[in-house]
Every structure is written in structure tokens, then in C-alpha cells.
Amino acid sequence: MREAVLVLEDGRTFRGEAYGAVGTTVGEAVFATGMTGYQETLTDPSYAGQVVVMTAPHVGNTGVNDEDDESRRMWVAGFVVRDPARRPANWRATGSLDDELAAQGVVGISGIDTRALTRHIRERGAMRVGITSERGDRDALLARVQAAPRMEGADLAPGVSTTEPYVVPAEGEKRFTIAALDLGIKTATPRHLAALGVETHVLPATATAADLLAAGPDGVFLSNGPGDPAAAGYAVEAVRGVLEARRPLFGICFGNQILGRALGLGTYKLRFGHRGLNQPVLDRVSGTVRVTSHNHGFAVDAPLDRPTGTPHGAVEVSHVGLNDDVVEGLRCLEVPAFSVQFHPEAAAGPHDAAPLFQRFVDLMAAHRDDGEAVGPPPVVEHTTGEKA
Missing domain, CATH: 3.40.50.880 (Class I glutamine amidotransferase (GATase) domain)
Structure with a gap:
């Protein structure tokens, strides 16, 4: 599996595996507490500019389908999960979440301690974050994160x-x-x-x-x-x-x-x-x-x-x-x-x-x-x- 790294603007770093598209992305780190509905979350335009951390540990079990999208595309800036499903298991599924993330260019990371990341955000507040699955310098990613615009003042x-x-x-x-x-x-x-x-x-x-x-x-x-x-x-x-x-x-x-x-x-x-x-x-x-x-x-x-x-x-x-x-x-x-x-x-x-x-x-x-x-x-x- 390709390695990936997540870096928060305060320097906290998590290492895991690439999930979805391979690349680099920056946005505001937020956590979503729903145990279901990840497809609706990903396609909700309200999440534009945000890297969504799923607090539920297992994500992707039901795959994706052609009926549950909330808009014309996925809007999240990035996606963070702990334990992605190896294959979907649902009669409505038309594909896997991993493949759909890759097809729509959504950079993600899996295999990290999302509970620790969520607790960090709760204690320190929502902050900018970067994810990369490309080979690069962690300090360079941190600098990019710290230079990114904040959500305050963003007209999206x-x-x-x-x-x-x-x-x-x-x-x-x-x-x-x-x-x-x-x-x-x-x-x-x-x-x-x-x-x-x-x-x-x-x-x-x-x-x-x-x-x-x-x-x-x-x-x-x-x-x-x-x-x-x-x-x-x-x-x-x-x-x-x-x-x-x-x-x-x-x-x-x-x-x-x-x-x-x-x-x-x-x-x-x-x-x-x-x-x-x-x-x-x-x-x-x-x-x-x-x-x-x-x-x-x-x-x-x-x-x-x-x-x-x-x-x-x-x-x-x-x-x-x-x-x-x-x-x-x-x-x-x-x-x-x-x-x-x-x-x-x-x-x-x-x-x-x-x-x-x-x-x-x-x-x-x-x-x-x-x-x-x-x-x-x-x-x-x-x-x-x-x-x-």
C-alpha cells in the first residue's frame, strides 16, 4: 500500500495509507459523527473546503450507488477514515467508495487513529490540515498548510x-x-x-x-x-x-x-x-x-x-x-x-x-x-x- 501522511497546522502528524485519489490536498479539518450516510456527507456542498474525519471506525461497507448523491459531485477537500471496507456488501452498491473517491479526485488517508485526531480537534479547535500520498517533505506540507486560507472570511x-x-x-x-x-x-x-x-x-x-x-x-x-x-x-x-x-x-x-x-x-x-x-x-x-x-x-x-x-x-x-x-x-x-x-x-x-x-x-x-x-x-x- 502507498503511504500517506496527515499534518495539522499545529504540527501534529499522523501516518497511514493512501485512500482514494493519490495526491496532496489542504483544507479545514472537521469531524463528522454519523455512523451512516458517508455518501451524503461527501456530496453535501456544505463540506466544500473541508477535510472530513469520520469518527465511525468502519467506512465504505455499503459502497456507493447512483441514488444517494446530494449534488452533482463530491465536494470535500479530503477524507479521513480509520478502517475502510475491503469490498462493499450492499445490494444497492454500484461501486466501491475507494474507487469513487479516486475517480472524483478526492485525496484521503486511512489506517490512522481517528479517535485521537478527533480528540485533538475537540481540544484545539478546527484547524487547517494537509494530506499527501505523494513523496514529499513533511515540513514542506506543514508550510503549505500554514499558508492556506482559513475558513473565516471564505466566500464559498x-x-x-x-x-x-x-x-x-x-x-x-x-x-x-x-x-x-x-x-x-x-x-x-x-x-x-x-x-x-x-x-x-x-x-x-x-x-x-x-x-x-x-x-x-x-x-x-x-x-x-x-x-x-x-x-x-x-x-x-x-x-x-x-x-x-x-x-x-x-x-x-x-x-x-x-x-x-x-x-x-x-x-x-x-x-x-x-x-x-x-x-x-x-x-x-x-x-x-x-x-x-x-x-x-x-x-x-x-x-x-x-x-x-x-x-x-x-x-x-x-x-x-x-x-x-x-x-x-x-x-x-x-x-x-x-x-x-x-x-x-x-x-x-x-x-x-x-x-x-x-x-x-x-x-x-x-x-x-x-x-x-x-x-x-x-x-x-x-x-x-x-x-x-
């Missing part, structure tokens, strides 16, 4: 977004039409909305408020995506225009941060972020706890104990992370807008938060019925057995 959404608008039709009778700002949207999102009778018009990340409102949509959706929300001023300005038009709005993940900044709230870099399929969140609106899928390194800065006044009226924190009290959702009280920091579409799971799409539909229905309806989204609990 335009690079993963669609370049041309496209439409995902509703399933069955069309009930609503929405405009979706593609900051790194996953295929599961418009699929969930389509099942609720929503036709989704997906627009590039740099679309303006005028672009989003041009076709008179019933609502506007802000997708997940990568990078620092403070660097995406174009999206913030677009959302301010939507808020001024009082059009129903729903944002997830990066979209939650963009809504926060559009309301005048701040955002900040988390020490090591939340990534995985098992993050507990308190829904303060319904009084329930949801186990949710996360992938974010930034968060909204807002008080948990009281509503905040903004140019668009009061806003309150609707969801809170139970591990660390991080803001996980916003609910505007005077305009029809809300957002969450996690993924309600949640492929490959869990599906506790899927009813939030119905909450968005309820908000659009209320706004349509009342014409100039304002105020917070209606709270209607729905159960769903649908799978992302």
Missing part, C-alpha cells in the same frame, strides 16, 4: 451553487411556487417540498431580491451551504429585500446564518462545529426535542432569554442546541420568516425535523389566505413517516 457559496436557474416540479397537484436561493442546496430539499405540492425554482447564490421575487413566488427558501456567512453580503442584501416585501421565508443551516445577518444579528466561528446525524435540539416553539442532522462551523449570535429588536421587527431564538446552547433557529415575530441551523431534509437521517417543511407550507398558506398576514409562523405539529 458561489462556487458550489448552480450557474443557471432550474425548476423542480411539484408531485401531483401544484399548491405553491417558491424561489430557492442555492447557497449549496442538496437534492433532498426540493424533493421534500415537491412531495408537499411545492414547485421549486432554484436560483444561483448571487441572485438578488428582485430575481427571487420576479415570478411572484408564494415563498422564498434559503439553502444550506459552505463558508463564512460574513463573507456572503450579496445573500444578506437579497434576504433583506425579501423581508421588506414580507414574503414568507424559510432558511436552513447557512440560510439560518444569512437570515440572522439580514436581521442585523452577528455570526461567529464555533470552536469545532456540529457535524453528524445525532445532534439534540430543543424546539422551543413546540416544546419538543428533535435529534437532528448538522453540518456547520458558524453560528448566529442572539440572546436566548428574550426577543431581539431588529429593523424588521422582533425576532426570537426558536431552537437551541442541547449540547452547548448554540442558537439553532430563529423565528421572526412581525414578518413571516423563520429558520433552523440543522437539516430537516436529513439524508441519510434522522427525520425528526422533517415537519418543518410542512410548517413552511402552513406559513405560505396563511399568508395567501390573509393577504398581508404578518407575524410568526403557525405552530402545527405534523407527523411524517417519509424518508429523505
Whole structure:
């Protein structure tokens, strides 16, 4: 096997074997705690620029298939696993993970102590990292890592977004039409909305408020995506225009941060972020706890104990992370807008938060019925057995 080396920006070094493509890569080291769903992780645009460390020891057991991709390609900057499967064993597999990583040029490393690496990131915080399976000097790789740009200030959404608008039709009778700002949207999102009778018009990340409102949509959706929300001023300005038009709005993940900044709230870099399929969140609106899928390194800065006044009226924190009290959702009280920091579409799971799409539909229905309806989204609990 070809040797590979991983070097963190603080000099910590791990040696293992090449996995995936042979080469050299640099990015931000982050860890993902999901025991399943590695194909969805690899193809999630929110991971652009990041070297993902899988905390589950066995990866690749189910291979890859042609149905579970969340976008047109793999976006991770690198991939780190402890014990890769020697061969896939699943009836849906169309190939092995190792071969697919190599085919898409994703440089990885296997056979290292991922638990020790994860603990190091938890203690020191997310940091830049390099992986190489080419013969080279370890000190030269360290210098390259230390010279690489940080995630703070990185404007990555335009690079993963669609370049041309496209439409995902509703399933069955069309009930609503929405405009979706593609900051790194996953295929599961418009699929969930389509099942609720929503036709989704997906627009590039740099679309303006005028672009989003041009076709008179019933609502506007802000997708997940990568990078620092403070660097995406174009999206913030677009959302301010939507808020001024009082059009129903729903944002997830990066979209939650963009809504926060559009309301005048701040955002900040988390020490090591939340990534995985098992993050507990308190829904303060319904009084329930949801186990949710996360992938974010930034968060909204807002008080948990009281509503905040903004140019668009009061806003309150609707969801809170139970591990660390991080803001996980916003609910505007005077305009029809809300957002969450996690993924309600949640492929490959869990599906506790899927009813939030119905909450968005309820908000659009209320706004349509009342014409100039304002105020917070209606709270209607729905159960769903649908799978992302």
C-alpha cells in the first residue's frame, strides 16, 4: 500500500495509507459523527473546503450507488477514515467508495487513529490540515498548510451553487411556487417540498431580491451551504429585500446564518462545529426535542432569554442546541420568516425535523389566505413517516 501522511497546522502528524485519489490536498479539518450516510456527507456542498474525519471506525461497507448523491459531485477537500471496507456488501452498491473517491479526485488517508485526531480537534479547535500520498517533505506540507486560507472570511457559496436557474416540479397537484436561493442546496430539499405540492425554482447564490421575487413566488427558501456567512453580503442584501416585501421565508443551516445577518444579528466561528446525524435540539416553539442532522462551523449570535429588536421587527431564538446552547433557529415575530441551523431534509437521517417543511407550507398558506398576514409562523405539529 502507498503511504500517506496527515499534518495539522499545529504540527501534529499522523501516518497511514493512501485512500482514494493519490495526491496532496489542504483544507479545514472537521469531524463528522454519523455512523451512516458517508455518501451524503461527501456530496453535501456544505463540506466544500473541508477535510472530513469520520469518527465511525468502519467506512465504505455499503459502497456507493447512483441514488444517494446530494449534488452533482463530491465536494470535500479530503477524507479521513480509520478502517475502510475491503469490498462493499450492499445490494444497492454500484461501486466501491475507494474507487469513487479516486475517480472524483478526492485525496484521503486511512489506517490512522481517528479517535485521537478527533480528540485533538475537540481540544484545539478546527484547524487547517494537509494530506499527501505523494513523496514529499513533511515540513514542506506543514508550510503549505500554514499558508492556506482559513475558513473565516471564505466566500464559498458561489462556487458550489448552480450557474443557471432550474425548476423542480411539484408531485401531483401544484399548491405553491417558491424561489430557492442555492447557497449549496442538496437534492433532498426540493424533493421534500415537491412531495408537499411545492414547485421549486432554484436560483444561483448571487441572485438578488428582485430575481427571487420576479415570478411572484408564494415563498422564498434559503439553502444550506459552505463558508463564512460574513463573507456572503450579496445573500444578506437579497434576504433583506425579501423581508421588506414580507414574503414568507424559510432558511436552513447557512440560510439560518444569512437570515440572522439580514436581521442585523452577528455570526461567529464555533470552536469545532456540529457535524453528524445525532445532534439534540430543543424546539422551543413546540416544546419538543428533535435529534437532528448538522453540518456547520458558524453560528448566529442572539440572546436566548428574550426577543431581539431588529429593523424588521422582533425576532426570537426558536431552537437551541442541547449540547452547548448554540442558537439553532430563529423565528421572526412581525414578518413571516423563520429558520433552523440543522437539516430537516436529513439524508441519510434522522427525520425528526422533517415537519418543518410542512410548517413552511402552513406559513405560505396563511399568508395567501390573509393577504398581508404578518407575524410568526403557525405552530402545527405534523407527523411524517417519509424518508429523505
